[in-house]
Amino acid sequence: MPDATDDDDLTVGQVSARLGVTVRALHHWDEIGLARPSLRTAAGYRLYSDADLERLHRIVVYRELGLGLDRIRAVLDDSAADVPGALRAQRTQVAARIARLQQLGAGLDRMIDAHERGLLLTAEQQAAVLGPTWNPDWAAEARQRYGATPQWLQYAERSASRGPEEWKAVVEAVAALDRALGDAMDAGVTPGSPEADRLVERHREVFASYFPLTRQMQVCLGRMYEADPGFAAHYDGIRTGLAAWFRRIVDASARAHGIDPDTATWQ
Known part of the structure; x- marks a missing residue:
């Protein structure tokens, strides 16, 4: 050199x-x-x-x-x-990466929107899917109340991937569960029985459409369903006394799994 x-x-x-x-x-x-x-x-x-x-x-x-x-x-x-050929092949790969990045960008936009809004449905879509009694302001109120919790983040992640049809399936599953709870109470199903325990498990499975629900969290929900006027009115509108009956079957199932309903916390 x-x-x-x-x-x-x-x-x-x-x-x-x-x-x-x-x-x-x-x-x-x-x-x-x-x-x-x-x-x-x-x-x-x-x-x-x-x-x-x-x-x-x-x-x-x-x-x-x-x-x-x-x-x-x-x-x-x-x-x-073949320099032009090499560059054309590279351009094809770059175009594919750009398309993928655009998809990721759109997914990120939906995820951000879901974290901030909860439901990614228009007011008209919400009325069509969730029923005429649904108030579009409830999602914003839930965001304000629960937005800092891990459960809201989990809910938003699920919401980001859902459109009207997916939410319709969730609503139908919830409605079917409500009917099954009312029918079971009418039939005299007792807390702690196999039939009652199956309904408790079904409630956890259906609720997982929103976020994973532990048994202790389910106990806390049972308390809220009975104590909160809005939730109590919903369940008692299906069957008189259903909110209290649901809490009893949840508490009985929790005890069978070693959980004291009186001391259960949101965890």
Whole structure:
């Protein structure tokens, strides 16, 4: 390798700063023979000539386009290389990545929207799916009340992937469970019986459409269904006394699993 003779020749550090690549990358390209400096100083330090810099510039451009180092070497050194063909193939891969990133971006937008709004349905869709008595403001109120909880985050993640049809299926599952609870109470199903325990498990499964529900959390819900005027009115509208009966079957099931309903907490 000849010694430097031109003050315009650049050191590794200068090339690194000019091209925006790391010194480590330049050393690596030198070691694998992709871009070796043509000159050395008297002290043995690498120096890059104008021709070296031009080759490095092309390497940086091709690398930014996504070509691997072996492909870049072929493009630069093989006179028979099909450069347009290589670039077209790379363009196809880039287009696929762009499409995928656009999908991810749309998914992120829905996730953000779900965290902030809860339901990603218009007021008209909510009325059609959830019924005329549904108040669109309830979702915002729930966000304000529970938005900082892990359960709201889990609910939002599920909501982000749901449209009207998916929510319709959830609503139908809840309605079917409500009917089954009312029928069971009418039939005299007693707390702690196998039939009652199956309904308790079914409630946990249906509720998982919103977020995972532990047995202790279910006990807390049972208390709320009985004590909260809105929830109590809903269940007692299905069958008089259903809210209290539901709490009893939940408490009995909890005791069978070693949980004291009187001390259960939201966890």
